[in-house]
Amino acid sequence: MRGAGRTVAVLVTATALAAAAGPAQAGHRGGRLDQPADGFASPRTVLKTGTPQSAGLDPAPLERAWEAVTGFERAPDGGHPLYPGAVLTYGHEGRVVLTRASGHARLHADGAGTLLPEGERIATRTDTIYDLASISKLFTSVVVLQQVERGRVDLDAPVARYVPEFAANGKAGITIRQLLTHTSGFPAFLPFWSSYPDPASRRQAALTAKTVNVPGSTYLYSDLNLITLGEVVHRVSGRPLDRLVAEDVTGPLGMHDTGYNPDPALRARIAATEFQSAPDRGLVWGEVHDENAWAFGGVAGHAGVFSTSRDLSVLAQTMINGGTYRGERILSKASVQQMITNENTEFPGDDHGLGFELDQRWYMGGLASPRTAGHTGYTGTSLVIDFSSRSFVILLTNRVHPSRSWGSVNPARVAAAQGLAEALALKSRQGRDAWFSGTADARTATLTLPVPASGPAELRFDQLVDTESTDLLSLEVSTDEGVSWAPLPYRLDDQVVEGGHAVSGRRTWDRARAALPAGPSLVRWTCTQDANLSGRGIYLDGIRVTQGRRTLLDAERHPGLLTAENWTRARR
Template sequence: MRTLLTATALLAVATLAAGPVVAAPAASPADTAASPDASPHDTVQDHQRRGRFDLPRRGWSNDVLRSGTPERVGLDPGPIDDALEQVRRYTVPDASGHPLFAGAVTLLAHDGVVTTHATAGWALRYADAAGTELPEARRVPMAPDTIFDLASISKLFTSIVVMREQERGKLDLNAPVARYLPEFGVNGKASITVEQLLTHTSGLEPWLPLWSDYPDIPSRIKAVMDVTPKSAPGTAYVYSDLNLITLGVLTQRITGKPLDVLVREGITEPLGLRDTGYNPPRAKLDRIAATEFQGARGMVRGEVHDENAWSLGGVAGHAGVFSTAGDLAVLGQAILNGGSHRHRRILEPETVELMMTDFNQEFPGNSHGLGFELDQRWYMGALTSPRTAGHTGYTGTTLVVDPLSASIAVLLTNRVHPSRDWGSINPARRAVANGLAQALGVQPRRGPTAWTPTAGGGTLTTKALAQRSERHRVEFSVFVDLDPGDRVVLQAGDGGDVWRDLRTLSEYGERRWERVELVTEAAVHYRWLYIRGSGYGGRGVYVDAVRVSDARGVLVDAERDPASLRAEGWRSVSR
């Protein structure tokens, strides 16, 4: 079976305008007493990897989330502070006359330590769809425990429920959905599998106007069951809310329990997620971020923003879950731990591996596991790798889980407050992920420093070399984590304007130093040319331990003689 083969293969690989800004408090004595810096399960290697981007992890973490600081786990606080400042700036009106979003909560965690839990702006700021600001006394500032409508991040909760039923033997991922929902198997859908719903390869329409075109919940569910596929199952990636609505109905059918009960019993109660669930109680309204002003509904706050989920009673497979940044971080840590947190297990490790396996390799750019999106640099930024998992939500929410660095990035905004038409928050999503990635160090391979290009790029060039042999041996260590389209090229020059390419480096995702050695026709100079592409950028490139020799001996040893390299658009760094 494809599912089992994929799991086996992967297991082999992966053994006022802006409002107040509040930073996370330092760890309390209770936190530190219960959870010291070093977990009793840590190995020496685990400890050495802390705060490092260039030492990717394999296997599962075994951490319990606790409060701390970036320095506590070896992170550089500077890039994180820069990212938080960028988020804050997005809450200030720009040339458009309005901010990108009214407010935000940002949470970053590494090695089980919540290093950052900061707020900016307002949970409630506007009175109407036109953006009329409420008097300051009536606004509600963001707080660390503000509750957000997660929108499509809800799909992860539905997916986990599905995978729990698969673990219990009640569900076969490769089986036709019609085996469990016979009414679904009409109009060309008889062969659609559960897996195809989870990976958005079913061919179903992205969306139907259930809330406006159908009078009640039964007719809305029937419309989903009756829909005709947009494309043949398995032939295309089409992101569709209908996939997850169908899975919500399916899980209720096979368990006899509604989706909100399954989420509560299987996820939120075991993990202790006190503020996560559907249809939050009125008692929590003052903690809930407002979303959009929607005509007859008015300013939506405390009810699900998505009209279809609202029309289905607030509980649907594609939307409806509310949560906090802290609760989402616990879920993220449970994923990093292979399905458990504080000894409470919601999934088996093999199941988590399946959920983080790319089932969509035939659809480049649309990597997708069983519920999780994978390898999506447009919001995962420099944390991106083929193993990085996450999801976004239309209301302005983001969760990124990076197993290679044991890190979590959460950005929750109310970007649809008061209007969904105020712009994309993807730059803010990348800023947060990039801040965490840049806070993780890349340790020089030899000596105290290495060379890395600045944002604009440039060249790192050797001094003029004696021409005493016909061939040169060029050696250097290099770390490369670049966006497709970015590249570093080692070139040889004749002392003038002519350069020939020797080696192009453009990889990402491995996060490892490698030693490059090549023998080439003697040149007057060698240089490393950084070429910035049009993509989103990666963690960067580092060059270290440069050495050039010929048959008679060493011509350049940059570790002994740093002046033998001339940097233009490159800089010397210690991490």
């Protein structure tokens, strides 16, 4: 963290006080970051293609994001590329404004990365089918909520009510809700594929596994939670998980390229994954990459679903619509709301609804907010749905081809999401532009205003803050021409900000007021950004110094009064 040792008056975080954030503004307009939408889109919204401009978006950040995504296909000096190919899709306000494919779905001849001959390589297409890995958990979660709606499952009932053998090893009290929110106490992973001889014994081992934490005491993301839920829905419905997903989710939504164990005839359209030696599977291509899901026969609650960018776009829009698409309702609005409402308030930073991860800046970038939901997959996939702007970002890669050890795909995930965040317009509160801190990493920006000699006065300004918790904003005052600085407390509506956290991630402007000391002084805003994950940035506008009804300084009319270092004037 930069700025250690400095007096910091205000710390601004994207996730702090999310529970205190007020409701989104009703006056939502397409393409506007600063006018977040309430609720869901019209259930009649059906995806159509369009340009970024037609949806009110700036195309330039989308193009920069695409350049970044494709750039990760090239190996840095002495290193490996992050993935051989990718598909990126952006949707906003019912329009798919960009879908592009790059690189290769199959490129390597072995686990060391030897390239195939040109004639044997397979180029990525926009309809390439990808192994979604843990995004499969969302399909299981949807099916669970469907069973809840049908009265077959109670979220707060013990799992053992539906799967009696689950009570083994002291698990009688673990609930369905705890499985969905990863607070059951299960370990993150167990190697069922290598420890048991057949699918039946592996499934039994998963159901009777021991916990490593007291249920409800800890958030620990675990495949075992969703493996168990896959068995719960099978028991209560009498249909296996793959049939439930096909008949109750993908079938009604027309997601024809989505499902488990894809037809071998589709192999040429499927992105290859890893060359595995343990287990000795060779090139995994057209079969699920996850070893446990493979050992369960390709169908499991935690992994196994294959899909395309087009099909995932339909799923994302269905969620944005509140559970319906083209007249087919797969979930009630109340159930979708449960999926995207934070259940893990006791575990800050691990926000999770009944299925979706929430407000995770490490892959959602500048789109992260309490109303942004998503999931990632180990094979190199990610889905981000921003309900406040009615947008989605889908990034599909086969980053484990040829080896899982070649690096993390998170930089590409962040770049993809950041592109859409920056494409959304953000209008100044007053006038045509506002002071903008920028989104560059590892830098400090200062904005300084001299206040002439006078009696006690008041500083007024508007601010919109969207940063991660370690990107700091301070407001300070100096009465000795900048030799020393002291925190300057200020009020945001009914919240006093003094060495604490200001609400961030709401995407709305706040009016700020601060009492200034008598006599000449300097006022300084300092934004200190760490080495990564900058969010959408900080905006300041309408900066004035008043004394009663008298305006002493108006930096809105005279921006030259301010001395800016790394702050710029922005109109979007």
